[in-house]
Amino acid sequence: MDREFWHRKWAINEIGFHARAANPLMVAHIGRLELPPGSRVFVPLCGKSLDLHWLLSEGFRVAGAELSQIAVDQLFADLGLTPEVHQAGELLHYRARNIDIFVGDIFCLDGETLGPVDAVYDRAAFVALPQAMRARYATHLTQLARRAPQLLICYQYDQSLMDGPPFSIGDDEVRQRYGHAYALTLLTKADVAGGFKGRFPAMEAVWLLQ
């Protein structure tokens, strides 16, 4: 999945991953992060997710990283916010009250530019990346967020049935990528209703990384 793949998806509006409501697993489990009001939650590969709207509505501050300027322009339009936009190294920094989105490749984002984060929420980010990129992503994210606790939602299915994204991430891989830096708790694992687009069974696993 190179950058062009994602730019093209946004350009032709082929964004089946974009959910029409806040993620129910996030809503159910974010309390496990025990974040006080005003905490700053980093959402890597954020797209224009309604999860960001929900986090803001719950009184959190949010920071995000997203490759597509189309996505981020739509996000701010949907939020009814007019951002200030500044160059931040190789990225663009979109800023409004309680929200900072860095537009560009997350691998070009550094911890100083991102600023302090109290927690990470990863939905459809780790699972969006092919295996060859995931070790680098996990290492980079852990450093970027300075080991801030993380709520991670993973997709699991028989990888031989589809190439991905989303990719199937088994429990062993989560332990392999994050186990050296975090204590891991599998909060829940449940069947996805209707499987993957009705094509084959799939499960979602929610991890707490502390």
Ligand SMILES: C[S@@+](CC[C@H](N)C(=O)[O-])C[C@H]1O[C@@H](n2cnc3c(N)ncnc32)[C@H](O)[C@@H]1O
């Ligand atoms: C599967 S989508 C998930 C978006 C969002 N998390 C959601 O739940 O709707 C993956 C997103 O990651 C973005 N992306 C892919 N590679 C990226 C990278 N290297 N840096 C920043 N964003 C990236 C894509 O543009 C896309 O919007």
